[in-house]
Amino acid sequence: MTRQLLTLALLAVLPHASRAADLRLASEGKPDAVVLLGSGVAPYSAATKTLLSHIKEMTGATLPLVAEKAQAEVRVEDGRIVATDVKYSAQTFILLGESSLTKKLGLSLDGIGVGGIVVKTSANALVLMGRTEGADGTRSDADFSAVVQFLESLGCRHLWPGPGGTVIPQKPTLAVAGLDVRFTPKVGQRAIRMMPRGERNFEVGLAWLRFTEDDYKAAIAKTQGTDSPTAWGSWNGLGGSIGIRAGHAGGGLKGGWNEHGKTHPEWFALQVDGTRDQTNAKDRWRICESNPELRAHVANELLKQLAGKSQPPISLSPNDGGYSSFCQCAKCKALDAPDAPKIKLMLFDKVGEGKRTEIDYPSLTDRHINYWNDIAARVTKVVPDQLFVIDAYSVYSDAPAREKLHPNLIVRYVPSTTEAWEGWKAAGAKRIYWRPNNLHSGGRVATVSPKARETARIINALANGGMLATDMQGIYNNWATQGLDYYTAARVTWNPSLTFEAVLDDYCRSGFGAGAEQVKKYWLLADSGIVPRPKMFPLIKPETLDAMRAALIAAAKVTVGDPASNHRVSFLRAGLEFTAITAEAHRLKETAETSGTKPDPATVCALMERRWQLMRAIFQTHSLAVNAALVAANDSTLNSALGWKGPSALAKSGKLTLPTDDNWLNEDQSATRK
Numbered sequence: 001m002t003r004q005l006l007t008l009a010l011l012a013v014l015p016h017a018s019r020a021a022d023l024r025l026a027s028e029g030k031p032d033a034v035v036l037l038g039s040g041v042a043p044y045s046a047a048t049k050t051l052l053s054h055i056k057e058m059t060g061a062t063l064p065l066v067a068e069k070a071q072a073e074v075r076v077e078d079g080r081i082v083a084t085d086v087k088y089s090a091q092t093f094i095l096l097g098e099s100s101l102t103k104k105l106g107l108s109l110d111g112i113g114v115g116g117i118v119v120k121t122s123a124n125a126l127v128l129m130g131r132t133e134g135a136d137g138t139r140s141d142a143d144f145s146a147v148v149q150f151l152e153s154l155g156c157r158h159l160w161p162g163p164g165g166t167v168i169p170q171k172p173t174l175a176v177a178g179l180d181v182r183f184t185p186k187v188g189q190r191a192i193r194m195m196p197r198g199e200r201n202f203e204v205g206l207a208w209l210r211f212t213e214d215d216y217k218a219a220i221a222k223t224q225g226t227d228s229p230t231a232w233g234s235w236n237g238l239g240g241s242i243g244i245r246a247g248h249a250g251g252g253l254k255g256g257w258n259e260h261g262k263t264h265p266e267w268f269a270l271q272v273d274g275t276r277d278q279t280n281a282k283d284r285w286r287i288c289e290s291n292p293e294l295r296a297h298v299a300n301e302l303l304k305q306l307a308g309k310s311q312p313p314i315s316l317s318p319n320d321g322g323y324s325s326f327c328q329c330a331k332c333k334a335l336d337a338p339d340a341p342k343i344k345l346m347l348f349d350k351v352g353e354g355k356r357t358e359i360d361y362p363s364l365t366d367r368h369i370n371y372w373n374d375i376a377a378r379v380t381k382v383v384p385d386q387l388f389v390i391d392a393y394s395v396y397s398d399a400p401a402r403e404k405l406h407p408n409l410i411v412r413y414v415p416s417t418t419e420a421w422e423g424w425k426a427a428g429a430k431r432i433y434w435r436p437n438n439l440h441s442g443g444r445v446a447t448v449s450p451k452a453r454e455t456a457r458i459i460n461a462l463a464n465g466g467m468l469a470t471d472m473q474g475i476y477n478n479w480a481t482q483g484l485d486y487y488t489a490a491r492v493t494w495n496p497s498l499t500f501e502a503v504l505d506d507y508c509r510s511g512f513g514a515g516a517e518q519v520k521k522y523w524l525l526a527d528s529g530i531v532p533r534p535k536m537f538p539l540i541k542p543e544t545l546d547a548m549r550a551a552l553i554a555a556a557k558v559t560v561g562d563p564a565s566n567h568r569v570s571f572l573r574a575g576l577e578f579t580a581i582t583a584e585a586h587r588l589k590e591t592a593e594t595s596g597t598k599p600d601p602a603t604v605c606a607l608m609e610r611r612w613q614l615m616r617a618i619f620q621t622h623s624l625a626v627n628a629a630l631v632a633a634n635d636s637t638l639n640s641a642l643g644w645k646g647p648s649a650l651a652k653s654g655k656l657t658l659p660t661d662d663n664w665l666n667e668d669q670s671a672t673r674k
Helices: 002-011 046-059 100-104 142-153 202-208 213-224 229-235 256-260 279-284 292-306 330-334 365-380 419-426 452-463 483-494 500-511 513-529 542-558 563-595 601-621 628-633 636-642 661-666
Strands: 023-027 033-037 074-077 080-083 092-096 117-121 125-130 174-176 180-183 192-194 342-348 356-362 388-392 409-413 432-434 467-470 472-475 530-533 536-540
Touching: 023 033, 023 046, 023 092, 033 046, 046 092, 046 142, 046 174, 074 100, 080 092, 117 142, 125 142, 192 229, 192 483, 202 213, 202 628, 213 601, 256 279, 292 365, 365 388, 365 409, 409 419, 432 452, 452 467, 452 483, 452 500, 452 513, 483 500, 500 513, 513 530, 513 542, 513 563, 536 542, 536 563, 542 563, 563 601, 563 636, 601 628, 601 636
Parallel strands: 033 092, 092 125, 192 472, 388 409, 409 432, 432 467
Antiparallel strands: 023 174, 074 080, 117 125, 117 180, 342 356, 530 536
8 A cells, every 4th residue: 555655646647649540430420430348347337428428419429339248259450450240340449448459459557557547549449448446446437537538639528517517519520630648647536525515504595595405406407417516526537546534533542532531531631620521522522642551552453453454544633623622731732842833722611612712832733743653653563554644734734843754644734725735744744635625615605716726736736745635625516606716626636737727728718619718818807806815705806897797798799609608608607796796795894894883774785685686596597606505504694794684575576687788697587587
């Protein structure tokens, strides 16, 4: 396991094109190719179905499919596929998955790492295959990634879930230029959390907008079709497994207070009231990291679990949150480095109660690393290859001031910046598992708040510094406002050599036809003109919104003859108008807070009712543009600050008046007036 993870980043080979002759797949809607399935590739696999469905939609042709067991009449002669049975006659043979035929053509997966792909044309064959076995023995459909690489070379894209975000060029006659791709993803395990209902209160938001669960399912089905964020993620490179699992694990102590509290209370964190009782901490109990007996117990239990053989990385991370203080005993405090960066440390008066004091205190990173190092050293004396996952998070985000990391530790790095990582590297960290909340604001605000450029920059840097895996939070189905952030995060994680500019060009060129330049201008205006602010709504000037709106209006006008591109522009416009009216609401809130006076009730009512109606309209016509129900579920703070109690009876009646100028949202809005 250790060797596989250490060498993973060395296996990436970037795609390059060859000059092989073009291969004909279809002519005027008729098939010119046959698909030969390799060993273990099922007719119903994602790779098979995606290849056939996309070729059919592009050309109208249904390519014949031949399972491996039925390929007895197919052989290789002089580097060409030859079929003696007339039923296999074709100009081109597509070999999907590794097989005896691919090997006879001199093509194999040798040298390709976990999740890697080969896309190669030869004399009369197109080979699509991937390495499907993960380092932990799990299986993933890497052949699917090879199919995607091929289909993207033809212009196919999935910008967001559903037919609206799916780009499949129409080419009744289709020929493939020479391809020669051997590629292993540098980041072997790639995840963004799919959270369409957020973390809580989604049902409250639905009710606030006067919708039901059935309404939600119908709206999503209408927009998303049979697609899903998960399928979108797989297409854009998410997935893969190299066996890394992580999570808050109480420092590796199984059973916690419930199992050990009565017999070994000294294993648990000393509180400011002089007790160690963690009964009221529930599953958020904290340990006494300096206790030598605790360390010996955790290590011995892990050795029993391992039974002399390494397993996928084991989490030693502390429990997260809760109403319990980190240990205040003298021995634990002695592990803290006095010259470490200062943090705000919360000390709770009583475990399980919210009353607390906040003090300035050195980062707790050093005490945690001292504990983690000891556990790792004890275990690896017996099982040298065993790896462990630890956290750079919360009051232990900062790099250690004096401790160095045991070489078998993988750092689950939570900060959304690279600043602290340099310090972690200097302390000996070589493997990073990036677990940021970089996309988290989408669950509450959902407006345009560009993170794509910074996300790409961080992934570029971390992938070159030992990043093995990602687990980003999260995709909240705000595809019109934050879809470019999602798209960039996924595609750059798959291929960290990509830049933000390259992804933006691809997104605009692929999806918006003649409107590509105006849509690119729109996103660049957002990138430069919308300023994120910690724990506050982004700073968005009205003139920035006016310029962004003008860019989308121009894009809509030049795509009138291209319905698919025109609809995508309208999709973005829905997100912009939601952003604009939400920015206006927050400006009103901040003005009232600054002046110390309550906002004018009539102004508030007119604005918030308009916003409420717009959220209902988006829910009904562009349900994936902005997750209106999730926003409504988190709107209480804004509503309270403005003193808004909810829509009037007139607003609830649904009499929504939409602007008619500039072809607003570019489509009929009659459904929103019902």
